[in-house]
Amino acid sequence: MSKPDISNAEFDVLDVLWERNPASASDVVQTLSSHKEWHEKTIKTLLGRLVKKGVISFEKQQRQYLYYPLIEREDYTAQETESFVGKLFKGKITPLVAGFATQKTLSKDDVNELKALIAQWEEDND
Amino acid sequence: MSKPDISNAEFDVLDVLWERNPASASDVVQTLSSHKEWHEKTIKTLLGRLVKKGVISFEKQQRQYLYYPLIEREDYTAQETESFVGKLFKGKITPLVAGFATQKTLSKDDVNELKALIAQWEEDND
DNA sequence: CATTTAAGATTACATTTGTAATCGTTCTTT
DNA sequence: AAAGAACGATTACAAATGTAATCTTAAATG
Known part of the structure; x- marks a missing residue:
């Protein structure tokens, strides 16, 4: 199962x-x-x-x-x-993202995608 | 090794x-x-x-x-x-976060932390 | 001091995983 | 039709893993 x-x-x-x-x-x-x-x-x-x-x-x-x-x-x-x-x-995902960010470099695109994701979330939830 | x-x-x-x-x-x-x-x-x-x-x-x-x-x-x-x-x-972390967000519900706090993280990143890189 | 106890070392053993080889059968191909 | 090739099924076998039990030795206790 x-x-x-x-x-x-x-x-x-x-x-x-x-x-x-x-x-x-x-x-x-x-x-x-x-x-x-x-x-x-x-x-x-x-x-x-x-x-x-x-x-x-x-x-x-x-x-x-x-x-x-x-x-x-x-x-x-x-x-x-x-x-x-x-x-x-x-x-918690935040520490994962944080650790990832310091380890692997995030690109500007990555960050923009995250921002879009968050914006979307905020739009949906509230 | x-x-x-x-x-x-x-x-x-x-x-x-x-x-x-x-x-x-x-x-x-x-x-x-x-x-x-x-x-x-x-x-x-x-x-x-x-x-x-x-x-x-x-x-x-x-x-x-x-x-x-x-x-x-x-x-x-x-x-x-x-x-x-x-x-x-x-x-890529973005799809991970995206999947996580639809699966497990992100709290307002989680989102704020992520935003802070991103803000920090933007401040550092640029 | 003799004995029980408790620490780590060694050994055990079934299951899972990586990585195939062999077996029994069918399609092909000659 | 005979022989070989190709398919899935079965078997193989060492290393890793989960999960302890037994062995050896030294410390604690009666």
Whole structure:
């Protein structure tokens, strides 16, 4: 029932399916080949594990399978973000942004986007 | 050299040492007892693993050890944040904040803090 | 002083993860 | 039709992780 832990390697495979849905195993292999050094067998294993975990599913297309995600990227991202922010910043985003700002340099564009975001928030809430 | 992966369980132990530095094993056990169901032995194991990983160290205090972290929470947090934001938000904080804002409700205070942060940034950079 | 106790060290063991190789079957291709 | 290629299923195996129990030794206690 609860969040089926998705490992790092599994995430990379799932990520491909979020981009290209549905996709055959070889589609995934192709896509990942550009930035990962994984053997085809490894990717097949990861697909299988994701299926077993109920994170993705597939439909038989003749002999191949067409895989597709069962969870939305937005949902996954939201959950991960919540637990991350909870774990490292006591649930507050401001210190996260603050730390990020001193660490990685924010661009003027980034700041403008944040301002727009806040402006939007203020418009909505009040 | 590289970031010595700190597991979730290990993190909770390290977190105690960031709060209470230095601390004996039993101090850590005591502190964690309030929110974790861990056996004392388990915590000792985790302390040992952190030492082996070079994340913490200790000084012999008679028979007990006094443990202390070797890495700063801020540094760890900064690194984790960078990889997290890189993995889920292509390195951009704005979408993280945006997603967080729609998911968890931001309080007026949160927004004010963010505004202050941005104002500060603008003052510094320009 | 003898014994119980408590600290850290060592060992244990199932599960998860990374990373494949092998197996059993079907499509292909000759 | 025979042989090879390609697909998913099954099996492999070491390292990491969660979660302790046992061992060794020294300190505390009767």
